[in-house]
Amino acid sequence: MPQLEVDGASLAYDDEGPRDGGAVPLVFVHGWTANRRRWDHQIAHFSGRRRVIRLDLRGHGESGGAGVRTVEELAKDLLAVLDQLKIERCVLVGHSMGGMIAQTVALSHPDRVERMVLVGSIARMTFSRGRGLLMAASTLVPFKLFVATNIQRAFAPGHPKDEIRAYIRSSADTPREVVMTLYGAMRAFDVLDRVGEIRTPTLMVHGYYDVQLPVGQMLRMAKAYPDATVRILDAGHELPVEKPAELTAAIEAFVNQSSPS
Template identity: 35%
Template sequence: MIREAHVNGIKLVYREEGDPTAPPLLLIHGRTANHNDWNGITQHFAARYRVIALDLRGHGASDFLGPYELPEMAEDVVALLDHLDIGRTTLIGHSLGGVTAYHAAMNHPDRVERLVLEDAPPPLPFKNRPPLVEDDSTGFDWRMMHDTERQLVGPDPAWLEGLDKITAPTLVLSGGEQSQVDTGELAARIPGARLVTIDVGHLIHTMARSRFLQAVDAFLDA
């Protein structure tokens, strides 16, 4: 079911599946994607969770409204939880969605039950990034690309210290040597985080769906 919520000053569109009385699980897609990036994943989790997959601001059918500050995008997620009357949830985020998820977890530790970060970059300067060049791609706001790129390349140093505030059990999934993301450093900074490598590159949940689901299920069932 596709729905929309007007929260934190913007319209967020989201998809909901599963039993509305089941434990909540929220999926956050990566940059330039939308809730459809989780097709096949949502159905798997909907067997035992209330699954919500949103379009982040600047993506899909949600509002294209900046500025696109990463902590504010995390506040969108928390505001959506408030709208849905969800106190605590499992958060699963890929790439930019993972960054959004860990900002939510460190700024609102009481709202996150468990945290899964799929090949999400740590808040450290992202070196050797090629310049961002616009093309005719659609489905997202190019201002979002420039705003988030600036923060990925030069993150606020306070964000690294903020990772210490995460209290939720955390699984960090690495794409291995085929990915340019330093997930090992992210896992080292989050208290008690578990690091699992699935050596298929950045798009773990699409390139190795069964292994992704197996790793996440094992973590959620622990």
């Protein structure tokens, strides 16, 4: 397992596929409490024909480090990884919090992103007062219950229970400090008023049954994007594992479009 040293943390990553195909690399960024294995289906599909990179974010999976407080700090980690791997330009694919990281990079370094895919992600978390109070109260329950409740509701009804339990165990292995701090960071993240600046062609893929980041909030974001394509799938929030083949096909079709001039 290769690792890169970034600002005092060892970040685990995978770098696969041919370097000489001419296409820019695909870079996959996972979401909150997850790890780079969320992208197994996509990596297996794309690595035979183009360079693909995925990493464990700071404090997640096999990466070390803690103390990260904001989405912007995670974006700096990602940019440092791209620099060390000598990737000047890429197609950036982010799930959930990973999509927030991707938008941050597209805003701060638009020259680094040829295309962007936002999977179950939004630009601002907006909830009713009642839902906001419920979310705040959920942080007061025991940590494992907090994680289990959030992961359980991330899947659409009918998803195999044994798989959900496995993801709950994996998420609960993420350090409590990282989980709770980044939960607050996602709630504070807000670039909705700036997404009109993002000229990068963007694909937004969302689950119809997503209750974590509801589809209506994604559609509100999509209206503000100058160049957005929207796909709605019959799934919940965990699209990379709920509908892996459909998500992969959507990414494939999008990245194979003619590159912007």
